Amino acid sequence: MRITALKTSLAGVLAAAELITTTATADGDRDLTAEEQTDFDAKMTEAAGIQAKIGREEQVLKLKASTAAPIVVGTPAGGPGTVPAVPAVALPAGTMFTRITMSLAACNMDQRAAADHAEQVWGTETGQIVANQEQSTNVRGGFLINTAYSADFVDLLRPRVVVRRLGARSIPMPEGNLTMRKKTQGTTAGYVGERQPAPTTDVQVGTMSMSAKTLRALVPITNQLIRRASIGVVQMVRDDLLEGVAVKEDAVFIRNTGDTLTPNGVAALMLAGNKLTMTAQPNLVTVTNDLMRVRLKVINSNVPMISCGWIMSPRTKMYLETMRDGNGNIAFPEIGANGTLYGYPIGMTTSVPDNLGAGGNESEVYFGDFSQLLIGDTEAVTIASSDTAAYDDAGVMRSAFSNDETVVRLIAEHDTGTRYAAAFAMLTGVTWGA
Template structure:
């Protein structure tokens, strides 16, 4: 609901104000700098605006509650068409997104009443109620916003499919599309002192970390024949198609994305320059072991928490390491096949790490990090739209949905990425390891 997002945004603004005051307080209770005062005033003004908006929403909700009427989503007739109170159906995570997408596709996505009727007829009263109460999307130029709870379910399903999410990246709420917080720029300082001796500065050196929602759009064509026969099972297939499209792009962008005003920055371009290491030439047991040790030490020496550490590599590099043998023919890293770890840390393999880099087109990259320091700012708001006249890119070929008797479902989710500490990960470049 809007009021939930407004309250979350208000809390974020107040948190930013407190962070500015804390920084000054921890620095011998000094006054705010001119820059800090400007930022504080900006957050204060936004907080006051949001507070007023929350008040308006609370008033509106109270009035709506006193004049509430049941929503009719069925056909005409005495006693028919009203969504009754019922026990909430137990659904698999993300399935509601598939159901809503099918209801949009089946009715063209322009008449909410028709969409709700279809949802009720095919999937039951609960889905009909949800579709009937959906809000239209404004910031994504059309479509409908999926309820936050179901959007969270859907985004949660991306975790096992996106390697950095799966390795422990932190997902933080960004309901209004913006988030400012503190990030670590240097290690913590501490020391022992005698009686009545001023305490040393113990806070870590910090800077500002800003995230602004970037729009990820996925297009999934579905045959109209399948839509006409939509039933239980088809909704799960549509959900999975939408998930696959979003996950592939997230995986690529979170790892190697260059970053721009419209796309998030990947860890490859967020890591400190000193933590980007070059592979030692002539790969053999000694140089490979050395390179792996250099990577883990680069992170450990930065004094990061080491909470959710792991490796990200291409399938080719994983196969090389799994088959590496010593002079006696023994497997050097048996844990790779035994439990999917390397040097005690979890391995995630993905084709989103390419093997065709470098001048010779035969180089790859290897990543190691404490992925709890990688932040994904999620708006937790999925928007869906459908069209049977849209065109889409199919591997470089532009296809028309109308000509193919298809409907294209468009999914939009918004997020951004940051590293809380740019030395929390290390990248090995120029990797030519191959089995």
Template structure:
């Protein structure tokens, strides 16, 4: 069926090219009207295009229906254990976040995108049993085999986002995920606070209201390439599900983490906290590292929010691990720990998280870092829930060491994950940034 759809779409492309040729012939000839012969040819092509569109729609609909009703086929893929039997029926299992997405990605990779959703559903039935396949059938029929990959439905896309939450610092700290089902979202943002006033009896009450603007979010595409060993696809297990899930979450999570924190923003990528913060809340650290200066710098970050009447509903810090180590070792003049609460995951009374997406090699000497303090209830992550998966056994990719590797030569299947997200804030004064912090162990003045 997939071959029939491909053939129909190829012919439709040819028809569109012929239609364009007919129109362009008249347009380039003094923009004249089409001759009777040209008009008849165009009408015939249009009628054929309508027939092709209807035929493609029927084929796609039938493929989706077959995928939804898919049942096991006779034999397992080569290399998998068993003598042709399917996985026995079993009770539905509760899967950890990201595992459903992992299994869907494995099914797409194992079938090499051939055979459409029916092949994906059949593979799922054989590999993980009827309980998972029955649960997945309704979700799979909503996924679409599109040119360049599978457009994954919202249920699986949400499953990936749930897995990303602990892997991405901004998500981990409680930024609000808002759906963008059509790829766009507009909502109000506060730009200043209202003012109260006193008055005498019968005195007119002056009007006062906060100034508001608009937060406009639009889906930005994030691309990640995840190589999967074909051995893992041949010998599937819960460990395989976990490994594939972790690999995808790591690749997507690193890209999100870096962009959400320090991304400058463009038409194709979201701005991060560093460039969403109000200019007045970007503070330079005191260059002399003594306990009181460190406390003052941290206080200045917090005051940047409280003086602007940020809600302070869900505040916390994002810092580099080196900065956390510095604060943990920092001693007062009496030898006591300056920040003993670090071991409990707090700086003062506010929680913190660490990530290497906050650099520690900034500045002229490459020994400076930044600290971020925000009310994460005001940070919005727009999730379009439009993830696309595509696979290749021939493509090449560059690994973390900068070496170009061939999926074919390394017996791997390369999975391309495309996610659509954006980041913004409802109140830019709800973010503060401390720059130029040369806070690393042993850097206290006098040591």
């Protein structure tokens, strides 16, 4: 358990160090500034210290393994026998996280009972894993799932959350805080003669700090499912848990105006000058012109254009997909063929509303290089459950006890930031398809 946590911390430190060198490379492959070099050296020192701790832990485990005795199953004529090694079967991603959750929920968060339940239903390995979970000190009645299984769960969110799917970078943030450099203005290089000093570039950098914000998701699960042990049921429960977190992440990471409790979304992180207004009277000419304006805002900012994409509502995507030119031909055939627009993938989500503006019929379209969006994940998920709680179901209060359900509460921690705010632009007041 401790080795897993140490390796996660090491990954976070190395990721921060790599960002320092990547920034310099992107700025014309320049040398590190004095301050950047100091930050880099500090990260390397910290990494070396963590690596030394990992080495000591691995040495202890190796010595323990050397003292383990084989399990004797009989004494045939040829000598004592042992149990032959059986290769472990790889479980689908998120399975162990869900088994832990289901066991704790089935036993009303009683860890000892949950460990016995897990051992009876899924075997000794799962029972031992449940028994070794760490009870959280900051969430009463909750359990902090070990990082190895929480990280597996967080990785599964990538295809379900639009900004993650389009290429936002997940940065390990095991300590809950991360500070790094970000670029606020591009680099200008120049040619020089022999033995002449290099020109001073106009790159400007700032500081970006991320601190863990707490996301709570309530997911009701029928007790019939919790009592079942098949892999199909486990995957169904896993998908329910993922959906509960993904829906909220999707809305927050796109449009949220952050504060001390919530992360900023893409709309709040981009430059004010990159928020454009739709041209009135949409037609093929004005629509293509507006799409060009949004792209140019990003392209002219000299961002790397590593992982660019669009975010829009289903109404907007369907409008563009069915739009025709004067000859009756589909104007954007690639949308229907492969889900791209001008070669860039489209992230369609209902988290972009269609009821904005004074008339209640406006929407938004986003474009950007999502490799410049960072999501700091603590990669730790805390769970709690109750079979007597009440929850809000689209404005209707429901009782878990009356419905024979167990409400599982997941708590995840993360924050967002951009390496380059000019990497994103948006079109507001969009009435396409209204």
